[in-house]
Amino acid sequence: MTNHIKWANALSTRPSLEAAVEEVVERASLSLQASADLAVVFISSAFSSEYTRLMPLLQEILSVPVLIGCGGGGVIGVNRQGEVQEVEGEPGLSLSLMSLPGVNVRAFHILPEALPDLDSAPDGWVDLIGVLPQAQPQFILLADPFSSSINDLVQGLDFAYPGSIKVGGLASGTSVGGSSGLFCNYRLHREGTVGVALSGNIVLETIVAQGCRPIGQPYRVTEGERNVVMELEEQTSEDFAVCGKSRKPLEALRDLIQTLNEEDRMLAQNALFVGVARDEFKQDLEQGDFLIRSLLGVDPRAGAIAIGDRVRPGQRIQFHLRDAHASAEDLEMLLKRHQKQTPSDPAAAGALMFSCMGRGEGLYGCPDFDSRLFRRYLKDIPVGGFFCNGEIGPVAGSTFLHGYTSVFGICRQP
Template sequence: MKWVGSLSTRVSLEAAVQEVTQQVLSGLEGRSPDLGILFVSNTFTSEYPRLLPLVAEKINIKHLVGCSGGGIVGDGQELEQLPALSLLVASLPNVEIETFHIVEEELPDLDSPPDTWQALIGADPREQPSFVILGDPFSFPITDFLRGLDFAYPSAVKVGGLGSSGGLGANALFCSDRNGNYKLHRQGLVGVALQGDITIDAVVAQGCRPIGQTLQVSDCDRNIILALDDKSPLEVLQDVVSELSPSDRDLAQHSLFIGVVMNEFKLMPEQGDFLIRNIIGVDPKTGAIAVGDRMRPGQRIQLHLRDAKASEEDLEEALTRYHNQVGANPPSAAVMFSCLGRGERLYGKPNFDSALFGKYMGNIPVGGFFCSGEIGPVGGTTFLHGYTSAFGMFRVRK
């Protein structure tokens, strides 16, 4: 397995393609490029139709996926709203690669059996595939797709992100078809399934820290929490916030979230054991709280705060834990999917997540982009996140 990453900041699309393809061909040292993952800045919006023909002129990558984004990641840099082109390629002997493009009309019903979803994707669940998924947020029901994919491939890791070039029809999705031809799509979802001598590990940092104690949902209606520990949710929230430091109380005015405990059998959940969801409204008359996800009675939750410090600590803890887990079999490369709300606007300095990643993972090839929604697992289930950095780590399967 050989991975090579490249990044160009040339303002000319021709020059950018020339630069990234030269870099990866040189790094492959004569090996065949079996997989390419391509990300392009939305500063090239008008030139999306020209990109794939230019790439095809310079390099023959057997399987290709990619998309456009409001910021591009590569070579240790995070280029936000600047011209950039990132290409991550790999020579993958003994790896079977299946790319796919799906539009909403092709999705099976959620009650369909697993083999219906497997036929759509084309990957054999017995081969333990891993997935990279790139979608358009305006034209595709990504949450339904993730539910179906988890149903069909329950043990598979899925990571990815949603394009962030702009509004309806503004995003570009790239995917090679089964004849090896590169196609530009304006809607739906593209992805790649990898099976054989490769695995993808997911590292998901949601950027929050827990406050207060865990609470139990006593009563709820869909996404409305009506009682917590048999008390008014608003009163419980106010009690927790009143015990915070003055700075955290100020932060809670605009950066307070709900964390849902994902492992119901874990008595003392820790940072990383929660699925973070927005508080989208409070009814002062009834004390009910509306949450950005469906709730159910008996679930445990904990309030969370998000800021730059919490985001840094959460990512550092996640990378430390992963670094200790993989030990002598570290990743060969990675893809990074980071929220548009992170980056320099959160940390006040550039390349923050990439630099922290490099501190723990070393100088491995990385490609990625800033998303309008990040895809990654929490507690064994795949979710669409916000304000998150989700990494897919490519390793040789042992």
């Protein structure tokens, strides 16, 4: 008997749901060659009218005790040729099977009304999940974008399980307001969050590629309220305790745009973002140290800017640009960093990929970009995933909901 984690994935693009289910179960089971403890399934929204049929079909031929999954605008998996493939806007079914010896696997379905108050003690969250913090569980979370209170959930889980990794994504469809599908233990749910807590003989590592590159220099927020930045201070020295003159954010931004080349200036018109530094004490901020948030608007009279997150005085921010080139560069840099920092033994068993619907072929102009780049660095490991309406992953030790991001959860043994 082997006590190694084993992982297999199969992707089917057959237009008949029965045929797709048969293919992924047969290929993934054959590849795993062990009894599976967990199944993770992603179904493309091209099948949305058939979501109700997926669980009965799987239950008939799959004998895995725990299953979670959801619907997505596209799915990602390993095709018949052994290549990782991203299927967007077409019928697709991706099934990952995992044999997890020495791992406690606990699935859950949580409705927003069941969430404890954010001021309550960690015990409320622990009761909700049913796993003690001492077990140091790792979480995979799949949520409905409209009915899950996902920000409150990840905040509560960070509070109750500090240091535990949480990755996942929001179910997505093709039509706005179309009902999403969430799956937990062979049942279909239309709202809330489904997930699994994995504890014991397992490590989940993450790569969170937000797809942006910094421009200009970091500033310190000297005046801000809610999500509005009203005044900034330039950092004029390596010692970030020493700051320069105060400025209006809009004035600083206008000056910065003057220094950009023609291409970046064009890009700044519709792909400008704000990075909020997560580590208050890190002196030299680099790519990956920022939580990327949208620039929501400007107030020309007050010279203020509004961003898609709360800000407070003392925080450091830096303007960022996003395009296909920056996105590819960002992911490659993070993959190289991951390769340098992680031991090659034991090798990673498999990975889940949660990618924004705004990436993929629409961003890069060619298919399978992120997944193939990932496989170049983590060779031949099975990858399963989907295109999300929002991606869940950690930045500097706290979990956030992202946009335009690819989050990878890489699984290996301790």
